[in-house]
Amino acid sequence: MYRIISPNRQDYFAKKGGFAMALSACNTETDSAGRELTVHGTAAFPIACYHDDLEAAPVPWHWHEELELLIASEGGVLAAAAGEKYTLAEGDGLFINAGVLHADWPLAVGRCRLHSVVFHPRLVGGSPDSVFWQKYLQPLLTDPSRPCAVLRRSVDWQRETMGCMERAFRAVVNEIPGYEFKTRAALSEMMYLLVTRAPATRAVPKKALRSADRIKTMLQFVQTHYAEDLTVEQIAASASISPSECLRCFHDMIGTTPNQYLRGQRLQRAAELLCGQVTAIAAQCGFEDSSYFARSFRQLYGCGPTEFRRRTLRAGQ
16 A cells, blocks of 8 residues: 655654654555555554645554554544544544544645654553453453544543653653653553544444455555556455445545556656655755745746656646
């Protein structure tokens, strides 16, 4: 799976290059089951902090074994998880359990940003033999009725939960002395609030769980073979279902059609390649910061590098 990172997210990483352990680009690749292979943080400290500019690019459908908590930093966010959609006002958040398919879009035209922490449960729970894992983490991870939890800034305990996330985020990004301890403490408090206060949603029907597994398989198939001449029949066959069931599954789970999703994957991959080329060109010309290169290029030529290439190609036709 390719998760396209917005230009602003790439710029943030470039400027914070010293924090590569915590802040790293997320070109999301998955295994044959559709699970994200991207390592969030390191094995020793499995957490990463991200900023997403949804005005530049939405966060596409993906899933991972880590836990995630995101907060709408600027503007409203339309978040989708476990087959449901949630409207997040600025300052609201969403907790996403491990293995849950999710995506994010801007709620309206204009500036829209979110920031998030993605961390492995063992950072808080420790080993499977620990009381933290068995009493708190394991029940949450294995509860199909708790795929996610919406957090509103108007609710005291939910605002406190997001405050814990913000403390962990700042500790990681700023690498304050003892930030590993401070991060783990903030996340532990956050998880305690979620485990003890977040209500369970309605029980997820077995049919929905089966559809979730099927859509993950089909998304992975499309992400692997997007450059080929794919048909709905081939996409359906990857999950051993009929074309009509494939269409229903795409519609119910991610609100689109197989062909629309395929087209989106191709365009996202093209955008990734274009961004990569610009970054490589900047480095070859001595610009260590790609955002500075883009600003300087615009000041001189009146447009960004990508637009300049587009105009040049058009002029040569």
